[in-house]
Amino acid sequence: MLRIAIQAKGRLNEQSIDLLSEAGIRVAESKRKLISRAEGFPLEVLYLRDDDIPQAVSMGVADLGIVGLNEVAEKGFPVEQIMDLGFGGCRLSLAVPKTTAYEGLAFFRGRRVATSYPNILARYFAEKGIEAEIHTIEGSVEIAPAVGMADGIFDIVSSGGTLISNGLVEVEKVLFSEAVLIACPGLDSDKRRETEQLTFRLNSILDSRGMKYVLMNLPKERLGDAIRILPGMRSPTVLPLAQEGWCSIHAVISQDQLWERIERLKEIGAEGILILALENMIR
Incomplete structure (x- = not known):
């Protein structure tokens, strides 16, 4: 079982718990607790002051920690920086x-x-x-x-x-x-495997942020034009429709490109366009 240190209170505490929750890991609020057991993943949560987290992780008191990069840089304890978490900027x-x-x-x-x-x-x-x-x-x-x-x-x-x-x-x-996930350099093979499982979940959430899942119907004759417009993890998904001469296209588009791409797709005949939020994206 892994032990992760997070800030006992404040904005990073709330955002850390929210991120873990999105990853299917339910964490109780600290409410004066020092340690609590999470549900949905073999994880204990240790609640500390943010400036104590780098030392706790370096010493192996906690296996992992979520803390601001500023605290890691200031304290200077030897830890592994695993990934940026995209909040607490x-x-x-x-x-x-x-x-x-x-x-x-x-x-x-x-x-x-x-x-x-x-x-x-x-x-x-x-x-x-x-x-x-x-x-x-x-x-x-x-x-x-x-x-x-x-x-x-x-x-x-x-x-x-x-x-x-x-x-x-x-x-x-x-x-x-920004907030980063740090790890104790001395983790054994079992804990490194569990860390990889956790980061797999977290990456799927972070990769989906700012992305939209778009579905639309399009005349088959304009399919080549649509593929040139649309991005995709490899290429857009194309499915036939019951109506002859039409197809359905599914693609993932970043939020900052969304409306420009939609306008171009409408110009070539796309209709019935649905835009859905993404919860997770596994590459």
Whole structure:
């Protein structure tokens, strides 16, 4: 049985449980529990603070973990990054007061920067040849310039609304992050096999996102035109209809291409077009 560590509360907790649920794995809410048993897959769920997950996985306390890439990069524990999970997107950025005359990274030389991610920032400044004072604080990093603790900050940015409300402006994007699945490097063969089974389920869900299943009827004489328009995992599926001279075409189309392709298909005579959501897609 695998043990997976997820965030005990917050947005990543909810999105992790939702993803596992889509994979047929039912997980109880933490509600002060440390460990719970999942249904639908041989899995235990360990509820931890997000910044404790990389260490727990590295030590083998948990076999797997769902955590932000920013925490993996900051903690630096040896773990295997198995796959990106497509949620929890954010970035780690440098920001300064909006009244600052910022002209580039040289601004930070000899300045104090407040952050909860000192290791990532130290590596970045070292790569850029910037010597600055990194002041580590927990909690509300964004207030540091306003109270005179720092000249700038290095923190998580999602929409940028928190920066604006605190009179700050983003000046350098350093690291783009999202939730990732990580694994203990020392997993035995049985647990690696179970991990492959789990990632198979997760990939089928992620591959289906942003995709639509499209069915339509079309005159057979325009089939070649339709095949040139339509994508497919190999090629569109074509089925005969009872009505002579007509066929049915089934294809998977990405959401961002959907309406342009539909318009072109209507121009060549497609009708009875159905557009369905995809839950899973197994390649």
